[in-house]
Amino acid sequence: MPELPEVEVLRRSLLSRLIGDRITGVAIRTRALREPLDIARLLRDCEGRRVLDLRRRAKYLLIDLDAGRTLVVHLGMSGRLTLVPSTEPEEPHEHVAFHLASGRRLRLRDPRRFGHVFSLSTDTIEADRHFARLGVEPLSPGFGGAALAAAAMGRRGPVKSFLMDAAVVVGVGNIYVAEALHVAGVHPERSVARISDARWDRLAEALQQVLTRAIEAGGTTLNDFADAAGQAGYFQVSLAVYDREREPCLSCGRTILRRIHAGRSTYYCPGCQH
DNA sequence: CGGGCGGCCTGGAGGC
DNA sequence: TGCCTCCAGGCCGCCC
Numbered sequence: 001m002p003e004l005p006e007v008e009v010l011r012r013s014l015l016s017r018l019i020g021d022r023i024t025g026v027a028i029r030t031r032a033l034r035e036p037l038d039i040a041r042l043l044r045d046c047e048g049r050r051v052l053d054l055r056r057r058a059k060y061l062l063i064d065l066d067a068g069r070t071l072v073v074h075l076g077m078s079g080r081l082t083l084v085p086s087t088e089p090e091e092p093h094e095h096v097a098f099h100l101a102s103g104r105r106l107r108l109r110d111p112r113r114f115g116h117v118f119s120l121s122t123d124t125i126e127a128d129r130h131f132a133r134l135g136v137e138p139l140s141p142g143f144g145g146a147a148l149a150a151a152a153m154g155r156r157g158p159v160k161s162f163l164m165d166a167a168v169v170v171g172v173g174n175i176y177v178a179e180a181l182h183v184a185g186v187h188p189e190r191s192v193a194r195i196s197d198a199r200w201d202r203l204a205e206a207l208q209q210v211l212t213r214a215i216e217a218g219g220t221t222l223n224d225f226a227d228a229a230g231q232a233g234y235f236q237v238s239l240a241v242y243d244r245e246r247e248p249c250l251s252c253g254r255t256i257l258r259r260i261h262a263g264r265s266t267y268y269c270p271g272c273q274h
Numbered sequence: 275c276g277g278g279c280g281g282c283c284t285g286g287a288g289g290c
Numbered sequence: 291t292g293c294c295t296c297c298a299g300g301c302c303g304c305c306c
Contacts, residue, residue, distance in 0.1 A: 002299065002300085003299060003300090006299075032283095034282075034283095034300085034301075034302090059300075059301095074300085074301090075299090075300090076283095076299095076300060076301080077283090077298065077299060077300055077301095078283085078284075078285085078298085078299085093284085110283095110284095111283080111284050111285065112282085112283045112284050112285085112298090112300095113282085113283055113284080114282070114283070114300060114301075115300095116301095155276080155277095156276080156277080157276080157277055157278090161277075161278085164300095165277095166300095166301085173299055173300070174298090174299060174300090175299060176299090220299075222298085222299070223285095223286080223298075223299080225299075242299095261278095262277085262278055262279070263278080263279060263280075264298095265297085265298085
């Protein structure tokens with residue numbers, strides 16, 4: 001489900017609804033998510049706390065609470081975080097729910113259980129093992145062709161896996177890497193050792209353009225992405241190559257191909273991408 | 275040592 | 291209809 005745009009859309013949809021509310025209780029139905037939940041710590045860090053701010057780092061949603069605690073939510077592949085009235089019946093795979101003083105609950109549904117929920121001290125986030133090795137935010141001022149070129153020094157392998165490496169640049173998953181490579185006209189299998197500075201610039205700009213437009217469109221809803229209010233995104237109608245195998249390229253008319261790289265589907269246009 | 279791949283899970287889609 | 295296989299937006303650890 002979620003790459004950077006989806007998590008950002010979720011964050012923005014929660015901003016006006018969640019800030020200032022207070023967590024009165026945490027209900028944990030399933031402990032076995034990607035990492036076993038630390039129930040005692042979640043209760044200790046969250047119960048009675050007020051929500052101060054909502055931030056995002058890579059694909060992690062950061063919910064800053066008072067008393068210097070931060071609740072971290074990662075949606076994995078199938079996670080969905082929604083805000084509903086407390087009277088709303090529990091849904092299947094609703095593993096964790098945060099009950100709020102306003103009479104609502106923030107609930108995490110995640111059928112595949114690749115998601116993750118944990119809490120830590122706000123001022124030690126950067127040092128936490130989930131965050132310590134993360135690379136640059138693609139929508140931050142420090143990102144650009146030069147940053148990519150520098151990170152590529154001495155590296156080999158296909159540019160697609162390079163751009164999906166969170167130690168290089170964060171938030172870019174299988175959909176948006178395919179779209180950005182198409183916008184930039186770069187073949188996914190091109191070696192990072194054979195990319196010129198001009199190409200790095202095009203790739204950086206393409207990434208920023210694709211991610212920004214996806215956020216503006218409310219994210220990509222292929223199967224089940226929705227924001228905190230259950231609203232689906234519509235960037236899927238703008239996808240140029242992802243999930244379009246055997247369909248014509250909208251730019252040049254050639255047939256979109258699908259290959260498997262590193263166990264993941266890779267969609268590209270053989271006419272536009274070299 | 276960097277890169278590739280399997281494994282973690284469930285559900286939906288499509289083939290027979 | 292039912293059963294089987296394949297596939298899925300992420301990420302980590304193991305392997306070469």
